[in-house]
Amino acid sequence: MWIRTLPMAMLSIALAGCHTARSEHVPALQPSQVADFAETFRIRHGGDSAGSMTLEVHVTRDSLISTIRGFYDGSLVQHVVVTFDPHSLRLREVRDSVPSRIEVLTYAADRLRGMVVVQNLRDTRDTFHVNMPIDSLTFDRRSLLSVTPWVPLETGRMYSLRMFDPDTRTVYPARIAIGPKAAIAGPNGRVEAYRVELTTRPPKWFAPMSYVFPTVLWIRADSSRRILRIERPRIDAVYELTVESPPRP
Secondary structure, eight states: OHHHHHHHHHHHHHHHHHTSOOEEEOOOOOGGGOOOEEEEEEEEETTEEEEEEEEEEEEOSSOEEEEEEEEETTEEEEEEEEEEOTTTOOEEEEEEEETTEEEEEEEOSSEEEEEEEEEOTTSSEEEEEEEEEOOTTEEEGGGHHHHGGGSOOOTTOEEEEEEEETTTTEEEEEEEEEEEEEEEEETTEEEEEEEEEEEEOOOTTOOOTTOOOSEEEEEESSTTOOEEEEEEGGGTEEEEEEEEEOOOO
């Protein structure tokens, strides 16, 4: 009897698979909703306070600049400045500067160029040059906190892209998956936010000992698109929004 029902069961499974979200390319981003803001997050590792991070966006006539600063024990450990075109929101440049590393990358229409200077164990500096082909779906890993809130947020949608990783100095696939909404605590009370998960598929030879993916962003469902919370379960880290400023007039 089970032999007769097998084709019907297989058909049911196939039909159920039709409802699975299909990945689509990141659409052209619209700058109309992007405004100046600044946010400060408290960082917790394993429940203990570990530092803070600030995320700022400033819009000018010629560019859109996103700045990330990370602090641990009062010391600056991350300083990333990402520049976008203000009309297309295409990535233009990434500058990453900390005491042990300086990086300047230029993103053109079909080419990624730049230089990385890293302090080695001999307390001298090694210089690496980056020159590789890319396409319009290539984003920098350090730009994703700015880019992700700009994509259309709708539960069930899934976006595919390619990501340049400064640690491996290579490009590999990434995905943005929009999950359901939930009430999330913020500085001014609980508000509705989308659960957005960022996942990647790094090279097999890359050992992700302290890798930041998967990353879960809780993004406000209103037009502000502010990030309320960042979760990085692989490293047991949570970033909680503590201060947010309104857009500049």
